[in-house]
Amino acid sequence: MSASDTITSAPGCPSHLEPAIDASVVDPAPFVRIDGKGVARLDLSVHGAHCGGCIAKIEGGLKKLAGIESARLNLSTGKLAIAWAPGAIAPVAITQKLSDLGYRAAPFDPEAAKTEEDKEGRFLLVCLAVAGFASANIMLLSVAIWAGHDGEMGPAARAMMHWVSALIALPAAAFAGRPFYRSAWNALKGGHANMDVPISLAVILALGVSIFETLNHGRDAYFDAAVMLLFFLLIGRYLDHRLRARARSAAQELLSLRATTANRLTADNHVEAVSASLVEPGDRIVLSPGDRAPVNGVIEDGASDVDVSLVTGESAPANLKSGDTIYAGVLNISSRLLMQASARAEDSLVADLTRLIEAGEQGKSKYIRLADRAAALYVPLVHSLALATFLGWFFIGDAGARVAVLNAVAVLIITCPCALGLAAPAVQIVATGRLFKQGVLVKSGDALERLAEVDGIVFDKTGTLTLGRLRIANREQIDVQSLAGAAMLARASRHPLARAIVAEAGAGPLAEAINEVAGCGVEGVIDGARARFGRADWVGAEDAAGASSAAWFAREGAPPVRFVFEDQLRPGAKETVRALDATGLSVEMLSGDREGPARRIAAAAEIDIWRAEMTPAEKIGRLQLLAKEGVKVAMVGDGLNDAPALAAAHASLSPGTAADASQAAADFVFQGEDLRSVLTAHDVSKKARRRVLENFAFAALYNACAVPLAVFGFVTPLVAALAMSGSSIVVTLNALRLSRPGGGGAR
Amino acid sequence: MTALLFLIPIALGLGALGLAAFFWSVRSGQYEDLDGAAERILLDDDEEEAETR
Numbered sequence: 001m002s003a004s005d006t007i008t009s010a011p012g013c014p015s016h017l018e019p020a021i022d023a024s025v026v027d028p029a030p031f032v033r034i035d036g037k038g039v040a041r042l043d044l045s046v047h048g049a050h051c052g053g054c055i056a057k058i059e060g061g062l063k064k065l066a067g068i069e070s071a072r073l074n075l076s077t078g079k080l081a082i083a084w085a086p087g088a089i090a091p092v093a094i095t096q097k098l099s100d101l102g103y104r105a106a107p108f109d110p111e112a113a114k115t116e117e118d119k120e121g122r123f124l125l126v127c128l129a130v131a132g133f134a135s136a137n138i139m140l141l142s143v144a145i146w147a148g149h150d151g152e153m154g155p156a157a158r159a160m161m162h163w164v165s166a167l168i169a170l171p172a173a174a175f176a177g178r179p180f181y182r183s184a185w186n187a188l189k190g191g192h193a194n195m196d197v198p199i200s201l202a203v204i205l206a207l208g209v210s211i212f213e214t215l216n217h218g219r220d221a222y223f224d225a226a227v228m229l230l231f232f233l234l235i236g237r238y239l240d241h242r243l244r245a246r247a248r249s250a251a252q253e254l255l256s257l258r259a260t261t262a263n264r265l266t267a268d269n270h271v272e273a274v275s276a277s278l279v280e281p282g283d284r285i286v287l288s289p290g291d292r293a294p295v296n297g298v299i300e301d302g303a304s305d306v307d308v309s310l311v312t313g314e315s316a317p318a319n320l321k322s323g324d325t326i327y328a329g330v331l332n333i334s335s336r337l338l339m340q341a342s343a344r345a346e347d348s349l350v351a352d353l354t355r356l357i358e359a360g361e362q363g364k365s366k367y368i369r370l371a372d373r374a375a376a377l378y379v380p381l382v383h384s385l386a387l388a389t390f391l392g393w394f395f396i397g398d399a400g401a402r403v404a405v406l407n408a409v410a411v412l413i414i415t416c417p418c419a420l421g422l423a424a425p426a427v428q429i430v431a432t433g434r435l436f437k438q439g440v441l442v443k444s445g446d447a448l449e450r451l452a453e454v455d456g457i458v459f460d461k462t463g464t465l466t467l468g469r470l471r472i473a474n475r476e477q478i479d480v481q482s483l484a485g486a487a488m489l490a491r492a493s494r495h496p497l498a499r500a501i502v503a504e505a506g507a508g509p510l511a512e513a514i515n516e517v518a519g520c521g522v523e524g525v526i527d528g529a530r531a532r533f534g535r536a537d538w539v540g541a542e543d544a545a546g547a548s549s550a551a552w553f554a555r556e557g558a559p560p561v562r563f564v565f566e567d568q569l570r571p572g573a574k575e576t577v578r579a580l581d582a583t584g585l586s587v588e589m590l591s592g593d594r595e596g597p598a599r600r601i602a603a604a605a606e607i608d609i610w611r612a613e614m615t616p617a618e619k620i621g622r623l624q625l626l627a628k629e630g631v632k633v634a635m636v637g638d639g640l641n642d643a644p645a646l647a648a649a650h651a652s653l654s655p656g657t658a659a660d661a662s663q664a665a666a667d668f669v670f671q672g673e674d675l676r677s678v679l680t681a682h683d684v685s686k687k688a689r690r691r692v693l694e695n696f697a698f699a700a701l702y703n704a705c706a707v708p709l710a711v712f713g714f715v716t717p718l719v720a721a722l723a724m725s726g727s728s729i730v731v732t733l734n735a736l737r738l739s740r741p742g743g744g745g746a747r
Numbered sequence: 748m749t750a751l752l753f754l755i756p757i758a759l760g761l762g763a764l765g766l767a768a769f770f771w772s773v774r775s776g777q778y779e780d781l782d783g784a785a786e787r788i789l790l791d792d793d794e795e796e797a798e799t800r
Contacts, residue, residue, distance in 0.1 A: 052786030075783030125773050133766045137759060157751075164755060 013050050013102075027092040027261045027273035031107035039069065040086040044105040046078050046098065048656075050671070054103075061101050065089060080105070092273070107261070121245055124238045127176040131231040134172030135224065138165045139721070142224040146718050155217055162214040162221050169207060169223040176230050177203055179237060195375040195421070198382050202412040203229060209409050212402075220406075225413050225720045232418040232728045239425035243432065243445040262294040263287075265338070276345045287337040289494055293330045295345050299323060301338040303518040305495055307331040317496060319519035329640050333494045334518045369446045370689075371424040374696055378420065386411045389711045403713070410715040414706045419727040423695035426735035431688035434739050439671040440681050447667030451651040451682060452689035453632050457580055458623065458645075460637035461591035461598055464655060465573050465605050467673060468638070470500040470549065470565040482561040486553040489514065489522040489533040497551050498522065498533070500565055521551065531555040567597065572676035573605045579679050586631065590619050592641050619645040636678055638662055653678055684738075691738055695731045702727045 032042050049058060055073050058080065062071035067088025073080045082094060098105045141161045148158065177200065184196035203226045210221035262276045265284040276294035279285065284300065287293060303321035308330050317333060320326060326339055386408045393404035428445035435442050442448060459465050472478070487505035490498035492514045511524030511531065521534010532539045532554050539552040541560035554560035577587050589610035591598040598612035611622070623645055626633050635642070635649035638658035646652035646665040654666035663669050670677035706723050709715050715723075772778070 052789050055783060055786055056790050073783065074780040075786060076780045122773055122778070125778060126770060129766060129769045129773075133762055137762050140758065141755075160751075168759070 013048055013054050026095055026106060027263070028095055028105075028107040029091045029273045030261055030275040030278075032091050034086055038086065039083050040088075042082045042091060042094065042107065044080045044082065044095070044098070044107055046073065046080045047104040047106075049073060049075065049078060049103060057101055058098065058103065061097055062094065065093065065097055068094075121238075121241055124179060124234065124241055127179060128231070128234040128238055130172050131176035131227055131234050134168050134176070135228040135231045138168055138224045138227055141165050142717065142721070149219075158219075159214065159217055162210075162223070165221065165223040166211060166214060169210075169227050172227055173203055173207055173230060176227075176234065180230070180233070193379050193383075195372075195379060198379055198412060199229070199233060199416060202226075202409070202416045205405075205409045206413055209406060220717050222409070222413060222717050222720065225717055225724065228721060228724060229413065229416050229418065232724065233416075233421045236421040236425045239422075239429045240445065243425065243428055243442075263291070279341050279345055281341050281343055283341045285339050285341060287332040287339060289332055289334055289336065291332050293326050293328050293332070293339065295328050295341045296343040296347075297326055297339040297341045299326055299337055300340045302336055304332055304337050305334045305518055307333055307496070321519075333496075334516050369424065370449055370692055370696075371420070374420060374423075382412070382415045385415065385707065385711070392711070393713070407710065407713045407715075410713070410720065411707065411710040413720050414710040414715055414723060415703055416724070418724050419695065419699035419702060419731045422728055422731050422735075423699060424692050426732050427688050427691040427695065427738060430735045430738045431684050431691075435668075435681060435684050438677070438680055440677050441669040441671075442681075443667050443669075447651060448685045448688045449692075450632075451634055451653075451667065451685040454585065454634040454650055454682075456586040456588065456626060456631045456633045457678075457682075458588045458590055458626075458633055458635050458649070459605075459607070460635075460639060460642045461589055461593055461601050462567065463638035463657065464636050464642075465570060465589065465601055465607075465675070466567040467570055468567065468657065469503070470496050471568050472500055472504050472563055473566040474562070474564045475504065478561055478563065482553055482555075484508070485511075485526055485531055485555055486533050486561075486563065488526055489524050489531060489553075492516065492524070493522050495522075497549070497563075497565055501533075501563070526555065529556040536560075567601070569601065569604050570673055570675040572674040572679075576675045576679050577605050577607055580682070583682075590614050590622060590645075592616075592619075592639070616641045616644050620648050623648050634682075637666075653681060687738060691735060695734055698730060698734070699727065 028042055032040050035041055055075060058073050059071045062068050068084050070083045095105050141164055145158055145161050180196045180199045184200040187194040187197060206222040206226040210223050213221050261273050262279050263271050263286045264274050265286055266272055271286055279295050299320055299322050301322055305317045306320050308318050389411045390404045390408035393399045393407050428448055431448055432442040462468050483505055486501050487508055488511040490501035491510050493516055511526045514524040516522050520538040521532060523532040534551055536552050539554045539560055541552040549565040551563045552560045580587050587607055589602050589607045591612050592614055593612060595612040598610060602610040623633055632650040634651040635646050636653045637646050638655050643662045643665045646662055652666045653668040654662045656669055656671040668681050
C-alpha cells in the first residue's frame with residue numbers, strides 16, 4: 001500500500017511529462033456492453049497515461065472501487081478495458097475516478113473496439129517466427145553441405161541433407177510467404193507490379209530450381225536463400241506494420257471523440273445519459289459546469305461563461321445567455337445551462353471539422369513514400385536483368401536451359417530487395433523510438449519523411465506558441481492581502497482568470513457564502529466583509545485602460561485592486577523560431593484570436609509574418625495558397641479550429657494539451673511545455689531522411705557489385721547467403737546510428 | 748553418419764518446441780502491449796495482488 005499511495009497522491013502522470021488534465025466527466029453508460037458470461041465491460045480511451053506509474057495508478061485506483069473485477073490498461077494504445085458485475089457500480093463513477101486521478105477518458109465505441117484487434121500484426125509476427133525457425137535450421141544443414149564440398153561428404157549424404165532442407169523450406173515458405181504472394185497477386189491482377197512481385201518470383205523460382213537440383217543429385221540448392229529472404233523481408237514488413245498501426249490507433253481516437261455522451265432531459269424532467277449520436281434536434285440537454293456541448297444548439301435557460309478557445313482559438317471566455325447560439329465542442333465554465341439541440345451530432349461543428357480532417361488525410365495518403373518510389377525504379381530493372389541473363393546464357397553462352405535458369409534465379413535472389421525493404425522501416429522505427437524518449441509521439445513513418453521535406457512552418461497562437469494559460473502580469477502592483485483575498489473567491493470558480501489567481505496563490509481556504517455571477521465574477525464574504533472579484537463595473541471600480549483581460553478585486557472598505565492577465569509564451573518559443581529561421585524555413589503565425597493579442601505574441605516570438613482573426617477555412621485557404629506557390633508547409637496547432645489545417649498541411653505537429661481532434665489529425669504530438677520539441681522533431685526527421693537515403697545508396701552499391709557476379713554465374717548458395725545477410729546487417733546498423741548520441745543530440 | 752538420423756530430428760524437434768511456445772505467446776496476447784509490459788515488471792504489485800485474491 002505504501003508505495004502505491006505515494007504514487008497516487010498527485011493527479012496526472014507521475015513522470016510529469018504532461019500536466020494533470022482537468023477535464024469534464026463523461027457518463028459512459030451508453031457504451032457499456034454485457035458479454036456472454038453476464039459481465040459488464042467497458043473500453044475507455046485514456047489520455048495522459050505515459051509511464052509505468054500511470055499503469056499502477058489507474059489500475060490500482062480502479063480496483064479499489066467496490067465492484068470492479070478487472071481493469072487493464074494497454075500503454076501502447078491507451079485503451080483501458082474494465083469489467084464488473086452489472087449493477088455493482090455506476091459507469092460514471094469509473095470516469096469520475098479517472099478524472100480524480102488526473103486522466104481524461106472517453107468511451108470507445110464498442111463497434112470500433114471490436115475491429116481494433118491487430119490481426120495483421122499477429123499474422124506477420126507468426127510468419128516471421130516460422131521464417132526465422134526455418135532459415136536457422138536450414139542454415140545448419142547448409143553449412144554442413146558447404147563444409148563437405150571438398151569431398152568429405154558423399155553424394156548420398158548431401159542428397160539427404162537437401163531433402164531435409166526441402167522438407168523444412170517448402171511448408172515454411174508456403175506459410176510465411178503469404179503476405180508477399182497475396183500482395184503480388186493483387187498487384188498483378190490490377191495490371192501493375194510492386195516490390196512483392198520480384199520477391200515472390202525469386203522465392204518460388206529458387207525453391208523450384210532447388211527441388212529440381214535435389215532430384216538430379218545436383219551440387220547446389222538455394223533452400224536457405226529462399227527462406228532467409230523471407231525472414232529479412234518480414235522483419236522490415238513487421239516494423240513497417242507497427243508504425244502504421246500507431247497511425248491507425250490515432251484514427252481510432254478520432255472515432256472515440258465522436259462517441260461522447262449527452263445529458264438529455266426527458267419529458268418528465270428526468271436527466272438521462274445518452275450517446276451524443278442519438279440526440280435529435282429539439283432535444284433539451286443539460287450542461288453542467290465542466291461539460292462540453294455535444295451538438296449545436298440554442299440556450300434555453302441560464303447564463304454562463306463558456307470557453308470557446310477550442311472552437312475559435314480565442315482565449316477570453318464568452319458570456320452566453322438564454323437565446324444565444326452554442327456550438328458543439330464549447331466548454332461550459334461557470335453555471336448550469338439548459339440548451340435545445342438544433343442539429344444532430346453528425347451535422348454539428350465537430351462533425352464538420354471531422355469531415356475536413358478526413359478530406360485532408362485522404363490527400364496525405366496520396367503521398368508516395370521514398371521506399372515505394374525506389375521500388376518503382378527497381379522492379380522493372382531487376383526483371384529485365386534476370387531475363388537478359390537467361391537469354392544471354394541460353395543463346396550467346398550456349399549453356400543449356402538448366403544453367404541459364406540457375407543463373408537467372410541467382411540474379412533474382414541476389415538483387416532481391418532485402419536491404420531496400422529494411423532501409424526505410426529500420427530507420428523510421430529507430431527515429432520514432434528516439435523521439436518518443438524525448439517526449440514526441442510520431443504517428444506514422446511517412447510523417448518523418450514529410451516533415452523532413454518542408455520548407456515552411458506555420459504556427460497557431462493560443463496554446464501553441466503560448467501556453468494557453470493566463471498569468472498575472474502585474475504581480476508587483478498587487479499586495480499579498482489582496483491576492484490572498486482574491487484567491488479565496490477564485491478557488492470556487494473554473495473561469496480562466498480565477499484559475500490564474502489560484503495558480504499564483506496556491507492552495508488555501510475558501511470565502512464564505514460564495515456566489516458566481518455569470519459574465520460578472522465571484523462574490524463572497526471574507527472575515528465578515530463582503531468582497532467581489534470580477535468585471536470592473538460590477539466590482540465598482542473605474543477601469544481607465546478598459547483592457548479585456550483584466551479583473552478587479554474589491555473588499556468592503558478598501559479601494560479596488562486591478563489584476564492584469566496575459567497569456568505567456570511557451571518556453572523555448574523564441575529560440576525555436578530563430579533556429580527554424582536559421583535552417584532556411586519560412587516561419588508564419590495564423591491566429592483565430594483578435595489582432596491585439598496576436599500582434600503582441602508575434603512580436604514576442606519574433607515572427608514577422610502573421611495574420612489574426614482567421615477562421616478554420618481561411619487557415620486551410622492560406623495553406624493551400626502556400627502549397628500552390630510550391631511551399632511545403634508544416635502546421636503546428638492545438639485547437640479544434642486548427643484540426644482541419646493540421647490534416648491539410650504537408651506535415652503537422654500538435655502539443656499534448658491540444659484538443660482530441662487536433663491530436664488525432666497531427667502527425668506528431670509533443671508532450672511538455674517546451675516548444676523546442678518542434679525543433680527536435682524536425683531535426684530527427686531530417687537525420688532519418690539522410691539515413692534512409694544512405695541506405696538506398698548502399699543498397700544500390702551492393703547491387704552494382706553483386707549483380708555482375710550473378711549475371712556471369714559466380715554466385716553459389718554460400719555467396720548469396722553472405723551477401724544477403726551482410727547487406728541487411730549493414731543497413732540495420734546504419735539505422736541504429738540514429739539512436740546514438742553520435743547521431744546528433746543526447747538519448 | 749547414422750548419428751545424423753536421430754540428431755537431426757532432435758534438433759528440429761527442439762526448434763519446433765520453441766516455435767510452438769512462441770505461437771502460444773502471440774495467441775495469448777503477450778505482444779499486444781510491448782510498452783506496457785516493459786513498465787509492468789517495475790511495478791510493486793505483490794501487495795495489491797494479495798488483496799484482490
